[in-house]
């Protein structure tokens with residue numbers, strides 16, 4: 001028996017597109033399904049200024065195949081040297097929709113991120129004044145903090161003090177992975193939202209580590225124990241508009257994932273929506289899917305919900321996804337959820 005759902009076209013509120021051949025390879029995978037995406041600025045070198053964001057946006061639009069519609073929502077990479085006036089101008093022109101905070105050393109290409117938070121006070125105050133959201137990779141980087149505790153410690157030591165010191169600052173906690181993250185959002189007001197990825201909704205650290213180490217499940221923040229996954233799942237299917245989809249689809253060449261020192265990131269763009277439909281259906285929450293993928297994000301960012309639609313269809317036979325896509329000289333391995341998915345985007 002087939003079943004169909006027609007939903008407002010979704011957006012992806014956290015996406016890595018990279019550049020060059022990788023950009024050309026992965027962009028259609030997102031643009032096929034999603035109308036817009038918040039584009040992460042962690043290129044090498046990072047996208048720091050409004051001029052760099054404008055040039056990157058042009059490269060994305062040039063790489064978009066004819067006949068596809070997609071709007072990149074650009075972000076700036078916050079550094080200790082970021083100029084508040086440049087940020088304000090990039091926002092006023094409509095180019096930039098958020099500023100991204102990476103604690104220095106927290107994740108892929110974050111070396112230019114922030115170490116001394118007092119140095120970004122003026123930028124944060126300007127952002128609060130003009131209503132420009134701050135997207136946060138929420139992990140401390142101290143050597144002595146266990147990697148599984150880094151998100152919870154970040155909330156207490158960095159995020160809460162920043163928010164208290166900057167009234168009115170709108171913040172998106174990116175790719176939350178813990179019950180601590182969920183609870184922090186729930187305890188605050190609508191100035192605070194959170195994105196949730198596909199992998200953190202469906203996997204815990206056992207899936208990554210038991211019976212062998214699975215590099216394609218390695219991402220940052222790292223998968224946590226199942227109690228945390230359950231809290232994320234409950235938040236995603238709750239209908240609370242402060243939680244929305246940010247896939248964090250983060251392509252790396254297959255050889256960099258299947259390596260002695262594996263790169264962090266899961267490439268979920270091709271199958272994120274079918275996996276989510278399966279997950280929400282299993283939870284008896286298909287009625288909450290459209291909010292999570294298509295409505296809550298635009299509401300947080302003050303943008304209209306997309307007027308076009310997508311159709312998700314459930315079939316009797318499992319959907320097959322390509323195992324890899326070609327990206328110039330490399331391949332990128334597509335995320336495998338580890339369970340059958342009967343939904344597809346038609």
Ligand SMILES: NC(=O)N[C@@H](CC(=O)O)C(=O)O
Nearest residue numbers: 016107108219220250264265
């Ligand atoms: N999530 C990841 O594991 N990797 C991201 C960086 C990030 O979002 O932290 C990447 O750029 O590869």
Ligand SMILES: [Zn+2]
Nearest residue numbers: 107137220221
């Ligand atoms: Zn991140």
Ligand SMILES: [Zn+2]
Nearest residue numbers: 016040248250
């Ligand atoms: Zn990311």
